Amino acid sequence: MDIKKEFEKNRERFISDLQGLIRIPSVATEADGAYPFGKEVQRAFSYMLDLGKSMGFEVKNVDHYGGHIDFPGSEDGIMAVVGHIDVVPEGDEWTYDPFGGTIEGDWIVGRGAQDDKGPTMAGLYAMKVLKDLGFQPKKTVRLILGLDEEACWDGMRYYLQHEKAPDFGIVPDADFPLVQCEKGLLQLDLVKDCTEGTSLTGTERLVLESVEGGTAPNVVAGHADMVITGTETELNEVCQKINMEAKQKGYEIKMISDEVRLTVSVKGEPAHAAVPERGENAISMALDLIRDIRFANEDANHLMNFYHDKIGFHLDGSRIGCNMEDELSGALTFNVGGIVFNSAETRITVDIRYPVTASQEAVCEGLEAAIRESGFKLEVFDHIRSIYQESCNPVVKTLIETYREISGDMETKPSVIGGATFARAIPNCMAFGALFPGDPELEHQKDEKVQISQMIKAGTIYAEAIYRLTK
Known part of the structure; x- marks a missing residue:
């Protein structure tokens, strides 16, 4: 034939x-x-x-x-x-x-x-x-x-x-x-209720109203949008700071501002979550741009602290208690595929690929230990064995x-x-x-x-x- x-x-x-x-x-x-x-x-x-x-x-x-x-x-x-x-x-x-x-x-x-x-x-x-x-x-x-x-x-x-x-x-x-x-594949949300409200004292009215980004858990987030409100003076200062940070770090952004609201859109580079190093995560980039800004809403400040302490640009889970590796299949990968932050909750969607000799239980134990004092909790929605x-x-x-x-x-x-x-x-x-x-x-x-x-x-x-x- x-x-x-x-x-x-x-x-x-x-x-x-x-x-x-x-x-x-x-x-x-x-x-x-x-x-x-x-x-x-x-x-x-x-x-x-x-x-x-x-x-x-x-x-x-x-x-x-x-x-x-x-x-x-x-x-x-x-x-x-x-x-x-x-x-x-x-x-x-x-x-x-x-x-x-x-x-x-x-x-x-x-x-x-x-x-x-x-x-x-x-x-x-x-x-x-x-x-x-x-x-x-x-x-x-x-x-x-x-x-x-x-x-x-x-x-x-x-x-x-x-x-x-x-x-x-x-x-x-x-x-x-x-x-x-x-x-092994493990997909989960890191979830925290936003209950601390907003403290508006004097001229400190800068509020991170929302963060949204990503399209699917198994894709490196290719876009992220942030909405910040405040006084005209505060927004002008924030706009200048973000623009300077973006230029220094080579981030592609767009900003739309009026007297009380600033919308910042960040462009990343999508890739498959199994190889997150091939992409550029727009969620991590967006939060990096505002990491040093103090907001009137404490839930936003907690998000900043948590994300940069436990996740940041680290793709191996080393900051959040789940880095593991074996000779047969290599190192664990950790991808943030989505985020929703608003006045009600913070939800960070994560895709993890763990080594063949590891287990779902071991990964979750490490994560739970790392986030125990943060107020975040795990919600696993998908798992597939190696x-x-x-x-x-x-x-x-x-x-x-x-x-x-x-x-x-x-x-x-x-x-x-x-x-x-x-x-x-x-x-x-x-x-x-x-x-x-x-x-x-x-x-x-x-x-x-x-x-x-x-x-x-x-x-x-x-x-x-x-x-x-x-x-």
Whole structure:
């Protein structure tokens, strides 16, 4: 079978189908009628099921929480290809329409192009190519479609409660040649009620009314906005101070002021929370600009003290009691993905990726000890265990051999990531591509894009791996 040649024959249709999927703004939202993740996610889901049917595959919708596209086998057993078609919010400062599916040379641009619509489409086309070549798998090949991977995985949990879990599988949502280890993921809010009120004595009327920033826990905050009120004289002084600080530190800001109100907008650089060092956190930058200002509302002063003492620009949790590291998976990462501060409460949203030998309990114990005297409390809203794949696993061996034979890359070793893929949700599944060594990692960033020729090569590897594992 000439899989590579057959994939190239499908190149234009692959591009067109991927553009159509990217053009659906499938950011998961609150439930909308029968659709637990909103109408746009449902629209993307229906789009993929319809594509599967048009290719001659069997499809199933599991109560709109997830579903699959089946290439039926002649015997028992299921090999899964597990992707997701929801995306993180688009954010700001795009050069292109984030949901346009724009073609620029050999690249397709749009939210989800890399994470995870492009790789998921490559998995579907791997199945199509094998079917068109007349291959009959012994095991059923099942493309499982996740609908809230960028949120809390409720859809995948529901799906697995109602459908038989596959025997093994691949997750095209990371890097080649293979992800051997995924760190634990812990998402939580640091919360404190604002109860101390505002003291307006004499001319001291400078109040930090609000701070808001970030788009999602698993994204380095790309923007933050602060509103400060006070007398005209006080605001002029604050405006000059912030402007000077921003110029000295190279921060990009915008300020709008009238006689009693100053709005400060800070621009950062979004990145995936698993690699926070690749971004610039606008929340940390914003609070850094006002760290030396004394406000009339004590809750604001407590926020300043707490943030700079316990978080600041430290990305390893070392200031807040949870820095840990192991030889297998490296150091913990700590990302502030959101903040809300107002007269009612302070809420700092945090994404932590911890080493494979650590635990949720150990991380939370360290955090609670560090914040005990601050008035803040922990509210955990998501946790996903770490995973490790043994090198002797026959599926691991087959996948790595397939990658090396087709790519010619004999040097790159299996990796450790902080990112969380659906490999954690399904036993004996492992993240396998679709990014090649050296490819730019643009997921969750502005102008997210993927190289078409690389996606076709990834699809060719997927097709060959499916063939070897199900023949």
